Every structure is written in structure tokens, then in C-alpha cells.
Amino acid sequence: MQPEAGTAPMLCVRDLEAWYDESYVLQGIDLDVREGEVVTLLGRNGAGKSTTLKSIMGMMDRCAGTITFKGSDIRGAASHRIALAGIGYCPEERGIFSSLTVAENMILPPRFGDPALSLERIYELFPNLLARRASFGSKLSGGEQQMLAIGRLLRTGARFLLLDEPTEGLAPVIVEQIGRVILELKRAGLTILLVEQNFVFVSQMADRHYVMEDGKIVDVIANDRVQAEEGKIRKYLGV
Amino acid sequence: MFEWIDVSIPTGAALYSQLLIGLINGAFYALLSLGLAIIFGLLGVINFAHGAQYMVGAFCAWALLHYAGIGYWPALLLVPLIVGGLSIIIERTLIRHTYKLDHAYSLLLTFGLLLIIEGVFRQAFGTFGQPYAMPSSLTGATNMGFMYLPNYRGWVLVASLTICLVTWYAIERTQLGSQMRAATENAKLTQALGVNVPVLMMLTYAGGVGLAALAGVMAAPIYQVSPMMGAEIIIVVFAVVVIGGMGSIMGSIVSGFALGLIEGLTKAIYPPASSLIIFVAMAIILLIRPAGLFGRSQGVPAAVSVVRGGADTSINPWLSTALLFLAIVAPFFFYPVFLMKALCFALFACSFNLVLGYGGLLSFGHTAFFGGSAYVAAHAMKVWGFPPELGILAGVATGATLGVIIGSIAIRRQGIYLAMVTMALAQMLYFVAVQAPFTGGEDGIQSVPRGMLFGFIDLNDRLTLYYVVLAIFLIGFAAFVRIITSPYGHALKAIRENEARAVSLGFRTNSFKLICFVLAGALAGLGGSTKVIVFGIASLTDVHFAMSGEVILMVLLGGLGTVLGPIFGAFAIIAMESYLQAYGAWIKVIQGVIFIVIVLVFRQGIVGEFDRIAGWGRRLMGRSPSKGVQARDASAGAHN
Numbered sequence: 001m002q003p004e005a006g007t008a009p010m011l012c013v014r015d016l017e018a019w020y021d022e023s024y025v026l027q028g029i030d031l032d033v034r035e036g037e038v039v040t041l042l043g044r045n046g047a048g049k050s051t052t053l054k055s056i057m058g059m060m061d062r063c064a065g066t067i068t069f070k071g072s073d074i075r076g077a078a079s080h081r082i083a084l085a086g087i088g089y090c091p092e093e094r095g096i097f098s099s100l101t102v103a104e105n106m107i108l109p110p111r112f113g114d115p116a117l118s119l120e121r122i123y124e125l126f127p128n129l130l131a132r133r134a135s136f137g138s139k140l141s142g143g144e145q146q147m148l149a150i151g152r153l154l155r156t157g158a159r160f161l162l163l164d165e166p167t168e169g170l171a172p173v174i175v176e177q178i179g180r181v182i183l184e185l186k187r188a189g190l191t192i193l194l195v196e197q198n199f200v201f202v203s204q205m206a207d208r209h210y211v212m213e214d215g216k217i218v219d220v221i222a223n224d225r226v227q228a229e230e231g232k233i234r235k236y237l238g239v
Numbered sequence: 240m241f242e243w244i245d246v247s248i249p250t251g252a253a254l255y256s257q258l259l260i261g262l263i264n265g266a267f268y269a270l271l272s273l274g275l276a277i278i279f280g281l282l283g284v285i286n287f288a289h290g291a292q293y294m295v296g297a298f299c300a301w302a303l304l305h306y307a308g309i310g311y312w313p314a315l316l317l318v319p320l321i322v323g324g325l326s327i328i329i330e331r332t333l334i335r336h337t338y339k340l341d342h343a344y345s346l347l348l349t350f351g352l353l354l355i356i357e358g359v360f361r362q363a364f365g366t367f368g369q370p371y372a373m374p375s376s377l378t379g380a381t382n383m384g385f386m387y388l389p390n391y392r393g394w395v396l397v398a399s400l401t402i403c404l405v406t407w408y409a410i411e412r413t414q415l416g417s418q419m420r421a422a423t424e425n426a427k428l429t430q431a432l433g434v435n436v437p438v439l440m441m442l443t444y445a446g447g448v449g450l451a452a453l454a455g456v457m458a459a460p461i462y463q464v465s466p467m468m469g470a471e472i473i474i475v476v477f478a479v480v481v482i483g484g485m486g487s488i489m490g491s492i493v494s495g496f497a498l499g500l501i502e503g504l505t506k507a508i509y510p511p512a513s514s515l516i517i518f519v520a521m522a523i524i525l526l527i528r529p530a531g532l533f534g535r536s537q538g539v540p541a542a543v544s545v546v547r548g549g550a551d552t553s554i555n556p557w558l559s560t561a562l563l564f565l566a567i568v569a570p571f572f573f574y575p576v577f578l579m580k581a582l583c584f585a586l587f588a589c590s591f592n593l594v595l596g597y598g599g600l601l602s603f604g605h606t607a608f609f610g611g612s613a614y615v616a617a618h619a620m621k622v623w624g625f626p627p628e629l630g631i632l633a634g635v636a637t638g639a640t641l642g643v644i645i646g647s648i649a650i651r652r653q654g655i656y657l658a659m660v661t662m663a664l665a666q667m668l669y670f671v672a673v674q675a676p677f678t679g680g681e682d683g684i685q686s687v688p689r690g691m692l693f694g695f696i697d698l699n700d701r702l703t704l705y706y707v708v709l710a711i712f713l714i715g716f717a718a719f720v721r722i723i724t725s726p727y728g729h730a731l732k733a734i735r736e737n738e739a740r741a742v743s744l745g746f747r748t749n750s751f752k753l754i755c756f757v758l759a760g761a762l763a764g765l766g767g768s769t770k771v772i773v774f775g776i777a778s779l780t781d782v783h784f785a786m787s788g789e790v791i792l793m794v795l796l797g798g799l800g801t802v803l804g805p806i807f808g809a810f811a812i813i814a815m816e817s818y819l820q821a822y823g824a825w826i827k828v829i830q831g832v833i834f835i836v837i838v839l840v841f842r843q844g845i846v847g848e849f850d851r852i853a854g855w856g857r858r859l860m861g862r863s864p865s866k867g868v869q870a871r872d873a874s875a876g877a878h879n
Contacts, residue, residue: 079436
């Protein structure tokens, strides 16, 4: 399914290439995310999903192509400028700072706009975090870290989130909780680009799925086609 | 009443005043090591210029008073802003470019900065101190009951303690501090969360330097404002940092004050040991607790890093023959003493090249081996009447022994920590040379007789001496080549490239490193004791840390990890020194500039770059490059 005519996508990536030293990791990625959508990047380990998010955030030393966010080209900009343009990034392994307390982690990213959720609402959504405000990041469980990693983006004013495998290594109960949060964010009008391997999880909330293989996008599947194409997706993701 | 105090507790008062002096010194150690720790934490830069920036702070206060009539109190605020502001320029133009390189490069770059700053100030002000008057509101002393406390010293104590605690609070408890800690942990991610990390790093550098400048202002009324004041304190501060552990802000504050106090206590009990005690403490702490007293991770620091040189062990036979021929006819065209000096330093450079270029160990106190052996050889030949061959043997043995001692302490840490440890140990040897009864103090050991080699070769004949020195050099160089081409040498290179992998392959890497120090110590000892025969003198210059810097420069200039490069480097630097002798301290400035240029654009050195270009040439002509060139190209790729 291609974007409808007339609505310019919020994020538009064209012919994106990226390298780690000599190895050619992203080999020409095209993708669009429109406002209010939840879009996923599916694919096996090493397909280039996380690298795509890093390239969007300006964290790669070497990349080429165009990345347009809200109409302006952000490719090559310093990554803090990209963040302040309104993109919240939650890395793989969650990126909680172990030498900072929960409260410090929460207020670390500078606030630049109208927050999607107030600090009170964030703590309401993740009650565990409130109880552990004074603990250091290194003392949190994986689930708590994930909640903190998403929570801290919500008070900055970012309305476009890049989430890198938010369910990785978490217990099913926690995965469910995170699913509810993502749905709530979608209802609140946030736009999300999600990297996942767990397509059963993402099919509950996503609008479209990009499938990546060896640094290229090999397929785009609308969410209403997921059931019909389950066999194909399993083949893409299977080992 | 007063008489009673004076008479009854004289030793007590003397003790207290020594402890006070110690605490004041400690206050400066704490302020400086705090600045170093902050800068290192976020930037990963060991700011070698820190002592020089402290000196600049003191001079800046002096200049404000002298030329503009601006007094102490405004200077306390203005000087950190001025010096911090200047440091922003330095960070933007120079230091910034080393963030993506190995930590060792930033150490070398800031060492170059130190040479430039110190050279300029020495040229402008000589080595004499300028007096700086105490602010009139703080003259006089207060009777504390058990002693008189000079008001100014009391103020320095209170002020520095306050500054330390405020800095600690700012880092551990504020939003800005949490951004700094986050960036220390993961700079890329912190930036991707919207924090302007490059500006944060710039401000952190300015802040750390500003602290040093502030310490300089506070020091101005106590110590003489002299271009040398920074060099004297910085190595002690490095030792403090190693003791405290780099990871901790509180560690540098506490150990700064504590070591100052210990130093004062030593001065009261046994004065000659007071300049050594901090280095002894450092050695003991390293043996017991390698991470330092407050170090966060036990043992190995997070960033284990060494300079990776080439892996070249090949020698072009034609080139070698040509060079040997040149060496034989050279004394008929050049001043033989210059050639002999260069040959001695070439041995020294080979020794350093072995340690850093092939072992990956950044020994920043390499002159300990060179100068230590020089002293022993000179003493043996002059006082004990050793013939030259035994004098040289004694020197070589001393170098090897020092290699065992320094090596076994230093290899407990890696990367830049090893650099700081070796430098501190070398400084300890320097203080021994200043104070020990047999070294002749400031004069050194002079007019050492050259004597008769093997009883029949008269070394007083200059040409004979030249060929003997050349022979000694060739023996040393052959030993060096044998070492790097032996199975041991290959294992050493493997450890340099990837220590963890070498360990997993079953190598006891520490014993390899220790042997490396011993061999390099012996080689440097050969150079040092041969130098004694040539010049008939062993002096403090031979053990001063500037000499360690010089040998590093020789090797980097010539080409780290190349077989012949350091020899070229030694000749180039010695030639430069001989021809520029008239320009005084400008030599240091030029050396500093060379350091910076090498680090920023020229990391392969002369021979390295030449080989690289030759490699391109060969490839352009369609011939396959030699093994050595391939290896160095690979490492060049890793650098860029």
C-alpha cells in the first residue's frame, strides 16, 4: 500500500545507504511514515533495521540518500538537532544510563515542545517508575528500563517515535503492557516507526509493515493483509 | 603566655605548620585533579596541558595586576573566564579532532600544547618567578590556639574546599551534571536524545581548564609566578589521579587533599622523602588496588587503548647497505660529536619504539631507563674506575633492572593509565637523582673518563670513539631487529593488536609485557651509558621528563612501528636542536608544534608516510605491495 495522494508523509526516506567502516549495510532504503501511523520494520537479525533508525537519527558516521522530516532534509544534521526537530529515539537495549537515577534519566532529554504526556501521566502509566525514582538505572529490571526509555521521550514534546525492539527479552505480561502503551500513544496521535521481530505483537497496532532483508526493503504489507500473508511473513522472518 | 606556647610545644607547632603547607598543596592537587577528572570523564582526554594552563592562570592574574591594575578579587572571576575562553579555541581547533582517535593521541597533542605554552612563557619571562602581592584584606595571621594560621592560607583552604564541593554538587546533583554523566556513559545516545553534546564537551573542557586557572590565581600569592610552576605540579597531580581512580569526582578531591597532607607529614618527619612519598604511595596503591582508591571498575579501565603502529619488520637490504656506508663516511663530513649523540639517541628511540610501536605500551617515563643507566655507568667509570666496556655493561644491567621494577608496576594498568604510571615513576627517579648522595645533585656526575676500551682502544681519539659508538649502535640495533622478528616479537605484536584475543590463545600477556620493558630498558641503558662515554657527563637533563617527551617525538616523527623510522627521527630532532640552539625556548615551541602536526595530520611519521606513498606507487604500477605495507595500510585504515 502506497501513501495516499495529497498527504505528504511526515517522514520520507529515499535511497538511504549506510556503511560501518567498509561494510555496506543499508543498500538503498525507501520508506514513508505518515502522521498518526504506526509502521514497523520487520526482518531478521542483521537485516539493517536498527541501522535504519540510527541513520534517521544522524548517528551513523557514513550514510547517503535523503531523509525528509516534516518537509525539511535532516540527513547529515547533528543528531541532537534531529531530536529537537521532534523525533524521539529509543535504542536497542533501551539505553538507560546506569549512573543516573530514574528521575534523572526521565528528565535528561531536553523539553522542546508541547509534551505528548505530562510527567504525572507518564508516572501514572508506569507506576513502577514512580516507586523507583531514586534508584540508579543499573538497578532496574528490563521491563522497568523499557518503560523508562519510552517514558522519557514522552515529556520532551516528540510526536514521532523511533522504537527499536521494545519487547526484546521481556516477559509476556510486560510485553502486553507495552503494547497497551503504544496503542494509547497511537490514539493520542503520535507517529511511531517500530523495529520488531515479534510480528504477532506488532500486528495488534501497526498500519503497515516494511520487510527488510540484507539492507534492502523487500516487501510492504498492509496490516489487514497480515493474516492472509502470514505464511510469507513467517518465511521472511524464519531462520 | 605566648612564651609558654613557644617553649612548650615547638615540635607541635612545626608539625602543624608542615601539615598546613601540606593541606595547601593538597588543595591545589585537588583542584587540578578535579579538572583533569572532569575533562577525562567526558572527553576521554588526558589534558597534559593542565599544569601549563594553571601556570597561565597565575600569569594572567599577575598581568592583570601589573598592566591593568586589576586586583586579586576581580582576577578570581576574570582569569578563569579568560583562560577558559582561550581553551574553547584550543578545543574547537585542535582537541576536537582527537575524539575519534585513540586516547593516547590526545595525550600527545596536549603534551605538544604544554611544550608550546611553556616555551612561549619561558621565552617571555625566563625561568625566574614574578612576585604577586597578597590581597591586603588577607594579610596577617590568626591565632588558632595551637598555631598561627596565615589568613591567606586559611582562605585558600576554605575556598578550594568550597569550589571542590560545589563542582561535585554540580556534577552529581544538577540537570547539567546528569547530562554530563549521561554523555560520559554514552555520548552518541545522549546526543540522540537531544542534548547538544559537542557544546557540552566544549564547555566541560573550558570548565576544567577554568578550574586550573582559578587554582593558578589562588596559587599566585603563595608560590612564585613562574613558567615552571605548572610542570612541577602536573606530574604529582597525575599520580594523585592514578591513586584516586579516574572514574570518581569525589576520589580526586579526597585523594588530592589526603596526599597533600601525607606529603606535609613526611616533610615534618623525614624531609628528603617528601617529594617521593606521593609516587611511593602510587606504586603501593597500584600493587594493592590497581583501579585506584575510588576507581569504579575493579582492574581494567573501560577503554583499553594503545597506539597502533605499523607491523613492519622488513628491512630493505639496499637501503641498509647505503645507510651503513653513509654512517662509515659521515664523520669526514659532519661533526662527529653530533653524530655520536644522534646514534646514542637512536638507540634510545629504538628502545621506545620497541615498547610503543611493537608492544603498544605508551611508556611516558622512558627516560628513567636512559638517565638511570647513565648515572650508574658514570658512577661506575668515575668512582669505581670501571673500564668503558664494564661501565656500559653496568648501564645496560641498570636499564634492565629498572625495566623489571617499573615494568612490573606499570603493567598493572593499561593505555593512558600506564602512561601516567610510568611518568610518575620516572619522576620519582628524577627526585632520587636530585637528592641522592652519589648523583651530584644539580651538577650531575661530570668529567667521567673515557678510558681504554678492552684495555687497548683509546677512546680519547675522536674518530676511534665514533667508530666504537657506531659499533655499539649496530649491536643494539641488531638486537632490536632480532627481537621484533623473533617469535617473541610476533607474540608481542599480537598482544598489542588485541590483548583479549592473545589471552584467550593462552599467552601470559603480562610476562610478555614485562619482558618488553626489560629489553627496552636494557636497550635504552645501552644508549644512555654510551652517551656518558661520549660526553663524559650524566646530569639531571637525562632523567627529566622533557627527555621522555623528546624520545616520543623522535619515534613519532620518524614513524612509530617502523624499523628505521625512529633512527631518522633521532637524527632529525638532534639536528634541529643543534642548529636551533641559539633560539632558546623556541625549540620547545617548535617541538610542540611538531607534536600537534603529527597527531593531527601525520600519524604515520616520515618513514611510515614514505612507505605508504611507495605502496600506492607500487600498486599503481600493478605490482602487489609487500606484506609490511599491506599491514600498515590496514592499520592506517583503522586510524582514519
